[in-house]
Amino acid sequence: MNCSDFDIELDLFRKKGRVDKFGPKTREHLDSCMGCWKKMVAARWHLARNTDELNELKDFLGKGFKFGCDASWQLADDWGAKERDSDELILDFYKKTQWYIYSLILWSACGQRPSYAQIGLEILRNYSIKKIVDFGAGVGTDTFEFAAYDYQVIAFEINRYCNQFLKWKNKKLNAGVVILNDDSRFNEDFDLLWSMDVIEHLKDPVSTLKPFLKRCKMFIYDTEFSGVSGGRHPFHFQHNENELCDEWLNLGFVEIKRANLHNKFNIFARN
Numbered sequence: 008m009n010c011s012d013f014d015i016e017l018d019l020f021r022k023k024g025r026v027d028k029f030g031p032k033t034r035e036h037l038d039s040c041m042g043c044w045k046k047m048v049a050a051r052w053h054l055a056r057n058t059d060e061l062n063e064l065k066d067f068l069g070k071g072f073k074f075g076c077d078a079s080w081q082l083a084d085d086w087g088a089k090e091r092d093s094d095e096l097i098l099d100f101y102k103k104t105q106w107y108i109y110s111l112i113l114w115s116a117c118g119q120r121p122s123y124a125q126i127g128l129e130i131l132r133n134y135s136i137k138k139i140v141d142f143g144a145g146v147g148t149d150t151f152e153f154a155a156y157d158y159q160v161i162a163f164e165i166n167r168y169c170n171q172f173l174k175w176k177n178k179k180l181n182a183g184v185v186i187l188n189d190d191s192r193f194n195e196d197f198d199l200l201w202s203m204d205v206i207e208h209l210k211d212p213v214s215t216l217k218p219f220l221k222r223c224k225m226f227i228y229d230t231e232f233s234g235v236s237g238g239r240h241p242f243h244f245q246h247n248e249n250e251l252c253d254e255w256l257n258l259g260f261v262e263i264k265r266a267n268l269h270n271k272f273n274i275f276a277r278n
Contacts, residue, residue, distance in 0.1 A: 008036040055116035078109035111145040124152040138197040143205030154182040206230040
């Protein structure tokens with residue numbers, strides 16, 4: 008792909024206002040061409056500019072709001088500010104970086120984030136799900152949608168900015184969501200562990216999720232292990248999906264195949 012090819016794809020993105028993910032060739036080009044990357048960032052902000060989601064972020068951040076910022080590269084800069092050679096320093100990044108709140112809001116507001124909650128509603132109904140833990144809830148895109156459908160939701164988010172935003176929006180909506188930032192206070196059973204685009208941020212997903220998986224009957228997640236766009240995301244960890252699947256099976260789950268659901272959902276239920 009060259010810059011002219013990308014301009015054609017970007018024009019379609021601007022007109023449609025929605026594309027789940029750019030293809031691998033496009034993303035490889037964006038890794039190597041800063042000019043096209045900047046055009047893509049500008050297009051995302053343009054599409055998001057009048058959305059309720061972006062207006063909420065402006066209200067929450069107040070004078071500190073930075074329209075047009077490149078949160079993806081800011082995240083990479085925050086990661087690179089220290090040698091992340093220990094679990095403590097990795098966790099420090101995820102807790103303290105201020106840029107995830109921008110990245111997650113923009114991803115949804117510009118139309119690129121799949122409608123995960125809507126996609127999952129059918130299977131939640133089929134399996135009589137009532138109580139959900141949204142692990143790595145981010146800014147609550149799925150959290151508050153589930154709450155609007157009268158599910159009991161517990162949002163788990165360690166990033167301080169996202170966690171504060173969750174509490175702010177929860178109060179604003181009177182949504183009744185329980186919001187936590189660590190698992191030390193969590194000791195209750197629930198139905199579903201829901202985790203969208205989170206696994207690749209966990210250095211050891213099995214150890215991290217095992218305490219939750221022991222308490223639920225279903226686990227649904229979506230993730231990205233393709234390795235593309237790694238230049239902007241040095242904080243993504245690559246895991247072998249087959250090995251992860253074996254770990255979930257060893258915990259007493261069976262894998263569920265649902266062709267009519269989002270083709271990257273990984274769905275596991277108790278045997």
